[in-house]
Amino acid sequence: MAAVHPFHIAVSDAQLADLSTRLANTRWPDAEPVDDWSQGIPLAYMRELADYWADGYDWRARESALNRFAHFTTDIDGLDIHFIHQRSSRSDAFPLLFTHGWPGSIVEFHKVIEPLNDAGFDVVCPSLPGYGFSAKPSRTGWGVERIAQAWDTLMVRLGYSRYGAQGGDWGAAVTRQIGLDAGHCVAIHTNMPIGSPPPGVLDNPTDEEKRALERIDYYRKWDSGYSKQQSTRPQTLGYGLVDSPVGQLAWIVEKFWSWMDCDGHPENVLTRDELLDNVMLYWLNASGASSARLYWESFGRSGDSRPVTLPTGVAAFPKEILQVPRSWCETNYNITHWTTMPRGGHFAAFEQPELFIDDVRAFFDTVR
Template identity: 50%
Template sequence: MNDHIEPFVLEIPDSELDELRDRLRRSRLPERETVSPSADGTAADWSQGVPLAYLTELARFWATEYDWRRFEAEFNAHAPHRTEIFGLGIVFLHVRSPRHDAAPLLLTHGWPSSVVEPLEVADALANPADAGAPAFHVVAPALPGFGPSGRPSTTGWTVDRTADAWAVLMERLGYERFSAAGGDWGGRVTTALGVRHPERVEAIHTFTPYVDVPSEEGDLDERERDGLTEAREFWERGGGYSLEQSTRPQTLAYALSDSPVGQLAWIVEKFHDWTDCGGHPENAVSRTRLLDTVSLYWFTGSAGSSARFYWENFPPERSTPVHVPAAVTVFPREMERLPRSWVERRYRDLRVWSEADRGGHFPMLEVPERYVAELVGAFAAMRT
């Protein structure tokens, strides 16, 4: 087994930057949506997908003003490394804290996010402004099939296998015991780590505690009923992307790998629908960060391989009990805000339950200071 760890540099050739700009200039766009904006023209109607006017402007900015080299420099300044695990190249950020009392933290992203998310919070976790707050050595790997990690050429890269790979990664880095956090697929991997490697995992945190839906709701308060109503609306009307990626990822890959505008729309729609944005995605996440995320998918060609992560884990596992200490933060615009009583049936040692006042499905990008505070507070509480 090759257990070598080597520095990694993200550097896309100029020719690929030029090709992207050329493709964007030659995009063949459809007609506009048939629904209309608000009467005063201030709010677009996203009910049929990304409005043409907004996507056209965003693609223009991507082609003419967006600076990919700025992102490369930021990424490469956060100690990216690469190692091979189970035959696949895994790229990860490794931001070590200057504090002697820092503890290792494994931070995993989901879809359609990327290592752009942990990049946003790694410095604050490694070197908090409050000298009395816990500090962390942050390890943030890119999921298999998500750039810049390798794209699997065979089946089998499930959540469980990924969790096992992350355990190997932390061992190679010298971290025998560690905490773990993440949301979306990152939350599932984090939970699987707690299930499969409880002797290695001190505690976990997630903002997406996926659990089975019980046959009876139980006694819920008004806030819980409201969250459950919105979750059901998402299950009924918002899951088309998931079904497609879970069942026909290869077919989808042809379109998204060939069209940067298609890739842009596929991802930006989720930043509108799943964030605490008040109707416009850039109210929650900056245009630059949106395009950092889309560009990373585009340049690494990972539209299809990231979608196959859904196929590998369909239907996703929600029932195995978790016995390691756990913490959950509920962000108000998260799509699946489930009752605490449901969550406690799976997470048997749930020690911290927190409800934030802002944020959605991408809290590392939307409310990074609050996300860091949630992690710091949760892990500090679980140490006592």
């Protein structure tokens, strides 16, 4: 069995000095000719964020905070995978596997790991291949299916014969695939259920279905350009993201603004430090291209259409990218638990940790 190695986040002073120089030498575009975010993240806010990143943000303090968790790496299929493995003090702890997505990272879970430990759960949070401190695949083939198989291998390697899996965004797709493959997983939970309108819905939709269809239409028209670029030309995009910290910052923070339940501004929900913590995991590891390749690997390929038969819990947050009614999801999952949340968006654990924790606990307590 492959070894599991302790890992400590230790960014070099040279990397931080390089970031400082690049921020100081940013060549800025002209200001947008509108007074809102309709053309993208506004110049004034970007300058404010970049100035804080350069002069106010304390990476060493943030690095220390992330290092309070137990980090490890292990080789799976020739790729070094980074993960947090934080054990509960309870002898009957039930293991939970959390998978992030794009443009997120393990940082999304920093507010829920310890409370879940206290509630009797061991928590495992891997970084997707090409994301964070995980290695970057040098060959094609690391799509959703392979990641799901790798995650099951990881859990078995950590000594778990049964576990639960949770995810949103790409984590939702990986978690669903884990549920399909079963392996050692006994139940799944998602905050981004995958569903589609059943036949006839477009002829006479309910009010809930009308809202869902409007959200789909908005996403396709105004919010999906990033995915088209990342699924078709991730390498081309990567040159700018890996070279320019402000470019990487804008590419990520604009999506946090768009996908969070934040009343028009990302800092209404997350602190400036939290936003930058997440961006740093992309910048420090030059992950602009490698993270985008998951779209190239996965889009345009026929997915597994089988339904998940494992017990499935869903936390439906009102500002999720696509607000899919339960009736659209029933054919894809064995839904035994559905919670309609009062607030929150795409980055559920990051935005609304208390709601997220309560729902995860309530669902997985039924199978522990």
